[in-house]
Amino acid sequence: MVALGFGSAAFAQEPPVVGSPESTTPIVTVPALPPAKPKLPYPDRDTATAKYVKDFVRGLTENDNEYATYNGLVLHANNFTVDEMLAAGRKDVAYADLLAKDDDHRETYRYEIIRFDGRLMRLKKIPSTPELSSQGITDLYEAWIYPAKDNKPVCVVLVEPPAGVEPNLLIVPNRTISVAGYFYKVMAFTTDEKASKEGNTITRYAPVIFAKGMTVQPLSESNTGNIWRTSFLPAVLTTIGLLTAFVLGLMWYFRRGDRVSKKAVEAKRMNPFDASSNAQNMPPVEPGEWDSLSSDRP
Numbered sequence: 001m002v003a004l005g006f007g008s009a010a011f012a013q014e015p016p017v018v019g020s021p022e023s024t025t026p027i028v029t030v031p032a033l034p035p036a037k038p039k040l041p042y043p044d045r046d047t048a049t050a051k052y053v054k055d056f057v058r059g060l061t062e063n064d065n066e067y068a069t070y071n072g073l074v075l076h077a078n079n080f081t082v083d084e085m086l087a088a089g090r091k092d093v094a095y096a097d098l099l100a101k102d103d104d105h106r107e108t109y110r111y112e113i114i115r116f117d118g119r120l121m122r123l124k125k126i127p128s129t130p131e132l133s134s135q136g137i138t139d140l141y142e143a144w145i146y147p148a149k150d151n152k153p154v155c156v157v158l159v160e161p162p163a164g165v166e167p168n169l170l171i172v173p174n175r176t177i178s179v180a181g182y183f184y185k186v187m188a189f190t191t192d193e194k195a196s197k198e199g200n201t202i203t204r205y206a207p208v209i210f211a212k213g214m215t216v217q218p219l220s221e222s223n224t225g226n227i228w229r230t231s232f233l234p235a236v237l238t239t240i241g242l243l244t245a246f247v248l249g250l251m252w253y254f255r256r257g258d259r260v261s262k263k264a265v266e267a268k269r270m271n272p273f274d275a276s277s278n279a280q281n282m283p284p285v286e287p288g289e290w291d292s293l294s295s296d297r298p
Contacts, residue, residue: 038079040088042111042182044072055186071131073182073210078159082213089115089180095150098207099186114209115180116154118147123167155206156181160213181211
């Protein structure tokens with residue numbers, strides 16, 4: 001006996017031969033099932049190809065095996081939505097875990113989906129590979145983010161650019177983002193900083209993850225206005241108020257000093273021509289005395 005399933009129904013008996021005189025069964029066309037969606041874990045995690053990935057070197061691909069893993073991870077990440085990867089992303093992995101010098105410790109997170117919430121600082125369009133272009137992925141995007149409460153960067157290779165953000169070497173203002181992707185390797189990069197003694201550029205390291213995309217919190221006009229009203233404008237008004245108070249204080253101080261000095265001078269020198277203040281204290285002058293007074297003058 002053969003049972004053929006169509007949805008939830010099934011034939012429990014031998015079906016007649018289609019086209020025979022006694023057959024009354026209509027011809028049914030069964031649609032082909034879509035290919036099963038791959039699971040989120042990266043299937044090649046334990047293969048020899050994946051084990052050739054080298055950490056703490058410049059660039060993302062050092063050899064043919066690593067190049068194959070690069071393409072495989074991007075293609076695998078492209079099978080899922082951003083929300084699916086965010087939901088599956090691990091939140092218990094710290095930034096320091098991915099940069100650990102202990103290979104065994106770092107290897108436990110290789111090709112795991114790691115989630116980061118933080119700030120987007122830079123976004124750059126980078127060329128795809130011929131293998132990815134043949135699969136419809138013609139462009140990739142390199143995003144540099146800073147996890148929350150951390151000043152060390154993470155490099156994220158994206159299949160899709162974040163909505164509403166144009167590629168720029170410096171995203172101003174920084175955008176708040178959430179992203180989850182497959183941890184690929186630790187990459188070395190050179191900064192513009194100058195070493196204090198050697199005078200050479202400094203080499204730093206960053207984890208690299210592959211993701212389909214990232215979510216970006218909207219930067220609305222109301223938020224911009226709130227930042228202006230709650231931060232910048234009060235600071236400017238406070239500064240102006242302090243400067244005004246300082247200038248008025250200086251003016252009061254110098255004017256007070258002028259009054260004190262004037263009183264001190266007037267107390268020591270009496271003006272004989274100031275009738276309002278000194279005439280009553282001067283002795284009367286008799287007729288003819290002006291001549292004698294004038295004769296005393298040189």
